[in-house]
Amino acid sequence: MNTIHNIGVFTSGGDAPGMNACIRAVVRTALFEGKRVTGIHQGYQGMLDANFTEMNSRSVSNIIQKGGTILKTARCLEFKTPEGRALAYQNIKNAGIDGLVAIGGDGTFTGADYFSKEYDIPVICVPGTIDNDLYGSDYTLGYDTATNTVIDAIDKIRDTAASHGRLFFIEVMGRDSGCIALNAGIAGGAEAIMLPEKETAIDDLIELLEKAAFKQKTSTIVIVAEGEKNGGAYNVANRVKEKFDYYDTKVSILGHLQRGGSPSSFDRVLASRMGYAAVKCLLAGDTRMTVGLRGNEIKTTSLEEALHNKEFKLSKDMLEISHIMAI
Numbered sequence: 001m002n003t004i005h006n007i008g009v010f011t012s013g014g015d016a017p018g019m020n021a022c023i024r025a026v027v028r029t030a031l032f033e034g035k036r037v038t039g040i041h042q043g044y045q046g047m048l049d050a051n052f053t054e055m056n057s058r059s060v061s062n063i064i065q066k067g068g069t070i071l072k073t074a075r076c077l078e079f080k081t082p083e084g085r086a087l088a089y090q091n092i093k094n095a096g097i098d099g100l101v102a103i104g105g106d107g108t109f110t111g112a113d114y115f116s117k118e119y120d121i122p123v124i125c126v127p128g129t130i131d132n133d134l135y136g137s138d139y140t141l142g143y144d145t146a147t148n149t150v151i152d153a154i155d156k157i158r159d160t161a162a163s164h165g166r167l168f169f170i171e172v173m174g175r176d177s178g179c180i181a182l183n184a185g186i187a188g189g190a191e192a193i194m195l196p197e198k199e200t201a202i203d204d205l206i207e208l209l210e211k212a213a214f215k216q217k218t219s220t221i222v223i224v225a226e227g228e229k230n231g232g233a234y235n236v237a238n239r240v241k242e243k244f245d246y247y248d249t250k251v252s253i254l255g256h257l258q259r260g261g262s263p264s265s266f267d268r269v270l271a272s273r274m275g276y277a278a279v280k281c282l283l284a285g286d287t288r289m290t291v292g293l294r295g296n297e298i299k300t301t302s303l304e305e306a307l308h309n310k311e312f313k314l315s316k317d318m319l320e321i322s323h324i325m326a327i
């Protein structure tokens, strides 16, 4: 078993609320265990640029409540090349880093997979993305906060929709996952939710909107997940308007406001649990593992399994609930 002396921690890919709380947990757990911690700035890019800082307990003071990531992040193309990874390895070896905690999404996990197969460096991954699209954890870091941010936006838009008797199409993030759309849609009382996982025909949507109008609904909100297959909220709105022009129709793309903000208490606690578990795994000699929440327990999943499995996280019940509640 490798004895680890210096843990490198980094965040990569899209920022997510809770990443700072997780960095804090990694740093403080490692220090508690008598290890050194090096912060790697800008994810894989920081490995290429040797952009490293030694961290202590005060480096992570007053960050648990902050959105974004104090270590910064990037989507790094050069790390996808063997030459890039060779330079990254050289730099982290020169810095004396002998174990890594990678916090991020699918792209981060893929980078960690290549790196730890090619080089002798133990890596533990923490799922950090608002999309909730990773196998091995019921929830990813940032998803709960982002969903609450979306609900807040839906509530506000509902005020305007109801005051003017309008139809709103609200586009939400999530890449190919409909988790934010479905959960925020149910919590925000949406009349329809369009998901990547379940195609909605425009004619079916129109039929639903006609029924809502017939029932004298004074406002109507349709949540459009960015990954759904009709080409986004503007396209959907235009196609609906061609056949159904009953309402004054508006489109709202929520965009990057969904990624920022102070993490919810759920994300702060999850981040603390996952960061702690990641360090414990590294020190126990594990590598190429991900940590995740299953039920209410922190479990590990191999990186291989996490990357090669897709999980349908939308339950049948939730899909049915979204229909029944919209009537």
Ligand code: F6P
Pocket: 014, 105, 129, 130, 131, 173, 174, 175, 226, 259
């Ligand atoms: O993965 C998080 C996410 O916010 C997705 O929901 C979205 O598709 C994507 O990142 C946007 O990426 P960027 O900030 O690079 O435009």
